[in-house]
Amino acid sequence: MSTAPSTETGESQEPVTAPRPRPAVTLRPLVLRLHFYAGLLVAPFLLVAALTGLLYAASFQAEKIVYADELTVPVGDRKLPVSEQVAAARKAHPEGTISAVRVSPEDNATTRVLLSGVPGVDDTHTLAVFVDPYTAEVRGALEQYGSTGALPLRTWIDEFHRDLRLGENGRLYSELAASWLWVIAGGGLALWFGRRRTQRKLRGTSGRRRTLGLHGTVGVWAAAGLFFLSATGLTWSTYAGANVETLRTSLGQATPAISATAGDHAGHGDGEASSGGAAEGDLDKILATARAEGLGDPVEIVPPADASSVYVVQQIQRSWPTKQDAVAVDPATNEVTDTVRFADYPVLAKLARWGIDAHTGILFGLVNQLALMALALSLILLILWGYRMWWQRGRDSAFGRPIPRGAWQQVPPLILVPAMAAVAVLGYFVPLLGIPLAAFIVVDIVLGEIAYRRGRRTYAQ
Numbered sequence: 001m002s003t004a005p006s007t008e009t010g011e012s013q014e015p016v017t018a019p020r021p022r023p024a025v026t027l028r029p030l031v032l033r034l035h036f037y038a039g040l041l042v043a044p045f046l047l048v049a050a051l052t053g054l055l056y057a058a059s060f061q062a063e064k065i066v067y068a069d070e071l072t073v074p075v076g077d078r079k080l081p082v083s084e085q086v087a088a089a090r091k092a093h094p095e096g097t098i099s100a101v102r103v104s105p106e107d108n109a110t111t112r113v114l115l116s117g118v119p120g121v122d123d124t125h126t127l128a129v130f131v132d133p134y135t136a137e138v139r140g141a142l143e144q145y146g147s148t149g150a151l152p153l154r155t156w157i158d159e160f161h162r163d164l165r166l167g168e169n170g171r172l173y174s175e176l177a178a179s180w181l182w183v184i185a186g187g188g189l190a191l192w193f194g195r196r197r198t199q200r201k202l203r204g205t206s207g208r209r210r211t212l213g214l215h216g217t218v219g220v221w222a223a224a225g226l227f228f229l230s231a232t233g234l235t236w237s238t239y240a241g242a243n244v245e246t247l248r249t250s251l252g253q254a255t256p257a258i259s260a261t262a263g264d265h266a267g268h269g270d271g272e273a274s275s276g277g278a279a280e281g282d283l284d285k286i287l288a289t290a291r292a293e294g295l296g297d298p299v300e301i302v303p304p305a306d307a308s309s310v311y312v313v314q315q316i317q318r319s320w321p322t323k324q325d326a327v328a329v330d331p332a333t334n335e336v337t338d339t340v341r342f343a344d345y346p347v348l349a350k351l352a353r354w355g356i357d358a359h360t361g362i363l364f365g366l367v368n369q370l371a372l373m374a375l376a377l378s379l380i381l382l383i384l385w386g387y388r389m390w391w392q393r394g395r396d397s398a399f400g401r402p403i404p405r406g407a408w409q410q411v412p413p414l415i416l417v418p419a420m421a422a423v424a425v426l427g428y429f430v431p432l433l434g435i436p437l438a439a440f441i442v443v444d445i446v447l448g449e450i451a452y453r454r455g456r457r458t459y460a461q
Contacts, residue, residue, distance in 0.1 A: 054380070060361060070140040070142060070151075072108050082283045082284050096121075098114065105299075121143055212389055218378055218382060233359060247429075253346040261310070286301060287299070293339065296315070304331075319364065
């Protein structure tokens with residue numbers, strides 16, 4: 001604080017204090033430092049996720065080409081009963097047990113008979129036997145993974161994208177990337193819109209300013225998509241995903257599950273282990289009952305797990321409009337014992353279903369996949385431009401000159417304290433955001449203290 005000198009008339013003036021900076025001004029250095037270091041350290045993980053995500057989005061169309069012989073057949077006059085198609089598959093592949101039957105959904109599509117417990121097939125996968133629905137000819141057999149029916153090519157890319165093919169421990173990389181993507185994107189938006197309009201122009205610029213302009217412009221256009229990928233990616237991640245599921249359950253928003261219990265008609269499947277506990281000849285009656293309940297193609301028939309269970313017929317269309325209705329049918333009476341309709345799903349369950357399907361490129365088909373490829377390419381360019389700016393920021397031999405330390409000290413306590421509390425709560429629910437952020441803050445404080453003490457010693461000497 002400073003006091004102005006008296007005027008000639010002897011009248012003293014009121015003390016003059018410097019105006020308080022706006023909150024946005026005090027927060028900008030902190031956001032800049034967080035965006036810089038988060039981008040620098042997390043970018044390698046994001047780059048791998050973007051590259052593999054780009055490949056995965058393209059794998060749907062590639063799968064149709066590579067496995068065309070197994071997936072498609074010439075259109076015939078009349079499709080054979082499902083039981084005959086299953087019998088042909090079992091004759092060619094008697095190993096394992098039938099875990100599901102995906103009935104030919106289109107005129108030129110094969111029927112898939114899925115076998116579990118097949119020697120040489122991963123326990124988390126099934127062997128899909130492809131049958132011509134018109135002739136019962138077995139067209140081939142391939143490993144299949146997941147509810148979307150991914151075949152070997154897409155499965156390999158999917159597993160690489162999800163966990164680098166390292167198993168559950170490898171999933172930490174993708175969760176780390178998803179946890180930080182929205183933070184980096186949000187920080188970039190705040191920095192971009194905090195710049196003066198004249199500083200956002202690309203035309204006539206060069207060097208680091210041009211790189212910054214490209215980075216910011218593409219980042220602004222891609223931000224909504226990046227937020228979406230981050231949120232939906234966390235939905236089924238290991239730790240944050242479990243917290244989301246717990247929260248949904250506590251709010252009564254969990255995805256409904258159909259009951260496959262046989263009730264008063266247990267024992268109908270004794271002695272029929274080849275089809276998972278029920279007679280293969282029942283399949284056509286079961287399917288007809290499901291059709292009468294309004295279940296149109298594509299559908300999957302899941303045999304009973306044991307003698308006390310019933311068949312479950314469920315729709316498996318994840319594209320728009322979503323078809324996820326399911327019915328449980330007791331083969332002893334051919335009666336429906338339980339029904340679950342997608343229309344009756346809680347709101348959050350529907351949003352989770354649509355979000356995951358859009359994230360994986362299924363919800364809107366080819367358009368969805370092209371949009372994901374564009375987003376992945378944008379993220380790759382943003383990362384490369386970000387590293388280029390880091391390079392260009394250096395002066396002489398000072399490669400990648402960092403953002404000055406101590407930005408958090410400029411933030412007023414009335415803003416800093418609630419912000420830290422919010423970050424703590426968020427970090428608890430998203431641990432791969434909270435733990436690295438806490439580590440970053442601790443390291444930053446320790447390094448700052450070391451630098452301060454060294455400076456004091458140097459000054460004292």
